[in-house]
Amino acid sequence: MGLTFLLVVALVIPLFSFISLLVLGEKRKIIADKLASAGMGVSAMIFIWFFVRLFYQGAAIVNEQFSWLSIGNTKIEIGLWADHLSIGMLVVVSVISFLVHLFSMVYMHADPKYVRYFAYLNLFTFSMFGLVLSPSLIQMYIFWEMVGVSSYLLIGFWHFKDSAAKAAKKAFIVNRIGDAGFLVAILVALGMYGTTNIQELQELIVLDSSIVLLQVLGVGLVLAAMAKSAQWPLSVWLPDAMEGPTPVSALIHAATMVAAGIFLLARNYFAMTPEVQLLMVVSGGITMVLAAITALFQFDIKRVLAFSTLSQLGYMMVALGVGGVFPAVFHLFSHAFFKAGLFLGSGLVIHYLHEMGEKHDIHFDAQDIRFMGGLHKKLPVLAWGTFLVSALALAGLPLTSGFLSKDAILAQTVSFAESSSSQLAWLVPVAGFATALLTAIYVARLIGYTFFGENRFPKEIRETEKEKYFVPKRMLFPLTVLAVLSFFFAFSLNPLHLYGGWIEGIKLGQLSVSDDLVLMTEILSAVLGVSGLLFGYWFFTIKKAMKPMADDGRLTFDAPNLGAFSYWISWDVLASKAGEKIALAFSWFDQNVVDGIVRGFSVVMVVFSRMVFHFDSLFVDGMVNGIAKFFKGFGKQVQRSFNGDVQYYYFLIVLGFAALLIGFTF
Structure with a gap:
């Protein structure tokens, strides 16, 4: 329990710093950077201590989980899972984040949003800590999204620059494609195995290429990693992410966002x-x-x-x-x-x-x-x-x-x-x-x-x-x-x-x-x-x-x-010519192939929709209206029988009694 408590302390210190800095505001600039940097230093020292115990004494693995939600027979668990892979990753993330904090104290000193910058930096690091320590796909997905939000805030930190605002939106939107793949993988895991716990999935999954849903699960995770780690063709957002402050670029490219995709695949490699x-x-x-x-x-x-x-x-x-x-x-x-x-x-x-x-x-x-x-x-x-x-x-x-x-x-x-x-x-x-x-x-x-x-x-x-x-x-x-x-x-x-x-x-x-x-x-x-x-x-x-x-x-x-x-020809001239040719080729492909497919698909959908409309009008509506007219006519005939004449009612009773007698007689 002591190790778990220490791990929780190291995890929540950046979150505490994030909240504290937002409360302090820009007027407390003189203590904000020290608070954020000192907190990150403490987290780094705790993770290094875990690292030493684990790798040299073999006594620092933490695996604490508890039920969060129950849906039928399915239980969704959250907790902390610190093994060899996650402890090594936490040391890398915390050390680099601490060094980035120190560097930023000089680099960002003149920025009017100095305190907010350190607040976002701590939120970013906390999100990555949580992702690395997640024992289940659902908990990992929650922190995965927090990493995305944090990167959006930091890439677009200088949002008054149009290029920075566009870069932040581009990163956020492109990563939604990968997030959709991650969500599909979670749903497949729940549907096939009834759990998203990574350790349980590792025991349940038997690699079989004939199982289509298992392929879907793996592709979903790879798609998520391709977006987060900026792999082709979802790599378009990362170069534009340079619009953020340079220390942020160091953190994104070294230990947080792009590292998250590779970590996800390494953690769930048993499903590939x-x-x-x-x-x-x-x-x-x-x-x-x-x-x-x-x-x-x-x-x-x-x-x-x-x-x-x-x-x-x-x-x-x-x-x-x-x-x-x-x-x-x-x-x-x-x-x-x-x-x-x-x-x-x-x-x-x-x-x-x-x-x-x-x-x-x-x-x-x-x-x-x-x-x-x-x-x-x-x-x-x-x-x-x-x-x-x-x-x-x-x-x-x-x-x-x-x-x-x-x-x-x-x-x-x-x-x-x-x-x-x-x-x-x-x-x-x-x-x-x-x-x-x-x-x-x-x-x-x-x-x-x-x-x-x-x-x-x-x-x-x-x-x-x-x-x-x-x-x-x-x-x-x-x-x-x-x-x-x-x-x-x-x-x-x-x-x-x-x-x-x-x-x-x-x-x-x-x-x-x-x-x-x-x-x-x-x-x-x-x-x-x-x-x-x-x-x-x-x-x-x-x-x-x-x-x-x-x-x-x-x-x-x-x-x-x-x-x-000769070799004196400029690399850059060659690059621009090659880029122009490639751009023209993609433009032709987009206009003639992609647009052609879209237009053809739209024509097919229009024709199909008209066929459905006529079928609906003639057959479905005709059947429904015919049944309604039948019962309406039948109701009117029955209504005429109930005219309030008592003698007429007696006549119907006698007539019905006579019909019963005849029926029993013959």
Whole structure:
């Protein structure tokens, strides 16, 4: 009971902070951030304590449930379920949320809705805590919706900006599609098994592809995860979510909203049939490759990282699809730390450029990497330390956590292809390795554009600002912690193998691959990563594929021998042409195929409705009206018999008596 009480305390602290901050209001700004941050720190320490007891003493599992509703013989239970998976997830969420709180104390200090921001941040974290600790699908669905509402509030936090308001609505609406799938899965679970308790379902469900409703349950859960984790084709909302404050982006992309979808599938993986797993592979594979390609063409520093998140989530979805629950969850944890570090690092860059712009009264897009360059002189700790380490982890270089977790997924895909009877299965590892190369290239592009090369600040800033920028400790501390957690030793003491560390304690199975295959995968991945980084740095920084902004705002390119089709051709020009062709193709498909189907369906429905109308008028209404007329006429005849004449009534009685006698006689 003591452990349960402690777990409840850690869970409700963010909720208490949320309510307290709303009551305090903006006038209590001086204590609001401290209250919110201190509360999150306490929750993080409690979860870390649970983590230590569970993974090293095996004595911290909590499973307390009680009946909430009873409908006939069906009981709906709610409670707390803290096992290996949920405790590991809670540590990741709480630590990152605490660091985001600290960073936000500086980043959001001048915002007029400072207190409301921290209130929403606490609501967001509480919702994720509740989701992770849910023992049933219905309770998980409740917190699932709360996560959606919280993200809507934070993405649209600067609602006075039209782009932010639209981005919030877009995220909310697209996620309703996934929520519908989740609701269908809950109804199927209740109808087939009479329970939504995850542990009971795990005991009752026997995977059988011939059971249609079981397929529907799995597809419903995958659809929910595709929306929450922004997988193709429900990935359109995540890049626009960058309209929210940068620390919010760090929380969404690292530990809360997008992580919820992968967690949902890992928690309910026992319900995934081979057909449903194939759906995960297709959706994740497409997302993984297309998002990595798209990241190459972005100039908004946050959008580069946003598409990177899409790609890495695609890795996790593919891992689940090929049976690798363990590597998927491992990559979810490792990605959370280095992606949070990258987003907070980009926030520091944006914060610095904003300050410079306000100081010189210059208005420019502080998120556009075309206005950056040479920042290693202004922000050396970020350029050579925290941001670089997190970026190398994203690229999957050796000695980083990303190297271990990404290669675990790649090894699982190779094993899947080897054991498959179809040669098409090899497309999965090929797509994985291609994405690894693309990831290294766009990481090098981002680092080169942002920190190295020519200084492309606006002229007034470039000529006057010569000194290094002093990074506030409350911004530097979270970045340092996240950078340290991006190294291999945060998960395993072996830099070349993921076993031997606490990550084994998740108890979600192991890689069904040989050590030789893992080693081969690591070597190939390391070669691709280093090659991609070198090529990206050479092409974008040394060869200077991009020059400073021209006077009219256009980007100019260093392109000698432009008549020849060579590598100097701008990636961005190619991207715009490809995007135009793709847009035209989708437009044609929409107008001729989709609209044609809709118009054809509408014609069929009109004809069918007219047939139903005539059938209803002639047959149904005719039958009903005929019966009514019959009984109406019959009633009138009977009514005439009751005319108030007593002698007539006597006559009828005698006549009836005589008829009875005759009947009995014969």
